[in-house]
Amino acid sequence: MEVLGDAEVLAERAADLIGDALREKPNLSVLVATGHTPMATYAELALRGLDASRLTAVQLDEYLGVGEDDPRSLWGWMRRSFVEPLGVKQVVRLGDAPDPDEACRRYESEVAALSGIDLAVLGLGPNGHLGFNEPLCGPGARTRVVTLTPASLASNAAYWGDLPVPSRALTAGMDVILSARRIILLVSGSHKRDILARALREPPTPEVPASWLQGANTTVLADRAAWGGAQ
């Protein structure tokens, strides 16, 4: 657990850790969250001139029924914020098969073919979700189709202006996330205080999916605003 002064310092620290991991292992496989929190980290990483040509970026989640040209496509967001700015050439996508169950199976086998995930870069949902692993969710939950909770519909509405938030999504399973060899959880802002405190303090529970991170190799990077109530 590291507490950083503000979102900018947090992004610099996260970029340091990701950059170090990439220098150590040029063919790093990285599970890549979208959402607001990691955007400053990705922008900072892109400024550092790292060679990410052998990195494989693995998608964390996607809305169901949203094509890649739709402005709400999470693949599109990941491409614009991470894949293109860093010059990433290999990606594992979630949701690029017409049948969602087939897309999940394909994803799981592509992740297995990579020998798993080296590094997961995650944000914390306002209800404790990781990816779209919504409460209630156990640590063994597989990659699957989920229905978004009202809390996630509300937080995701902030991303898309007037466009409605799709009600269903595909998510990497908790099993994929928790088997990552290293996890960096980025948490910024006072609106995350209570849920961060629960994720860190409560015994792991399906009510707060992020609490399962307690049993994984997790580094939590929180800014002071997010950490305030967690002390």
Ligand code: F6R
């Ligand atoms: C995004 C994702 C979500 C977000 C979480 C936090 O791909 O999987 O779990 O990481 O909802 O979102 P922000 O960072 O916007 O607060």
